Amino acid sequence: MKFEIYFCGSIRAGRQDAEIYRRIISKLKKYGTVLTEFVGTNDDSKEGESHTKERELSDSEIHERDIRLLEQCEALVAEVTQPSLGVGYEVGRAVVLKKPILCLFRPSCGKILSALIRGIHNEEDIIIKDYKESDLDDTLQEFFEKVQKMQEKNKK
Ligand SMILES: O=c1[nH]c(=O)n([C@H]2C[C@H](O)[C@@H](COP(=O)(O)O)O2)cc1CO
Numbered sequence: 001m002k003f004e005i006y007f008c009g010s011i012r013a014g015r016q017d018a019e020i021y022r023r024i025i026s027k028l029k030k031y032g033t034v035l036t037e038f039v040g041t042n043d044d045s046k047e048g049e050s051h052t053k054e055r056e057l058s059d060s061e062i063h064e065r066d067i068r069l070l071e072q073c074e075a076l077v078a079e080v081t082q083p084s085l086g087v088g089y090e091v092g093r094a095v096v097l098k099k100p101i102l103c104l105f106r107p108s109c110g111k112i113l114s115a116l117i118r119g120i121h122n123e124e125d126i127i128i129k130d131y132k133e134s135d136l137d138d139t140l141q142e143f144f145e146k147v148q149k150m151q152e153k154n155k156k
Pocket residue numbers: 007008009010011012013014036039051054062066084085086087090
């Protein structure tokens with residue numbers, strides 16, 4: 001399986017889960033190319049050393065680049081535990097673009113996921129999954145098998 005994958009995680013809404021994003025991205029590489037690897041790059045500074053390049057771009061350039069990558073991707077995986085306007089927007093745009101979507105939420109954080117995210121689950125091409133890191137391998141495998149099947153069906 002070799003897909004182009006758009007990964008979403010909080011940036012300006014807080015970098016507390018950046019290390020988890022990095023670990024998810026390294027698992028995603030088994031399934032293809034991660035178009036937004038910078039979301040998981042480890043950083044010490046508040047906005048992130050890894051975003052030095054991002055800082056060279058204007059907000060509208062970041063938005064244009066991300067929409068282009070969203071259109072290009074074959075699947076979107078979002079870590080939605082840390083609430084982020086940018087991630088919510090990306091998920092909404094991916095719904096409109098009819099991309100397969102996997103949203104990953106850790107209930108252990110004590111927060112309650114937005115109904116506007118949990119409510120898009122359809123058991124088919126949009127999966128909203130409560131997870132623990134120990135479940136990730138199985139969850140990703142299951143999701144990308146679905147994506148593969150959908151692509152094969154669409155080719156017929
Ligand atoms: O510099 C950036 N680069 C970028 O690609 N994004 C995208 C990717 C992330 O999945 C998402 C994070 O949004 P936010 O910054 O609102 O938490 O938006 C967001 C920012 C900063 O808002």
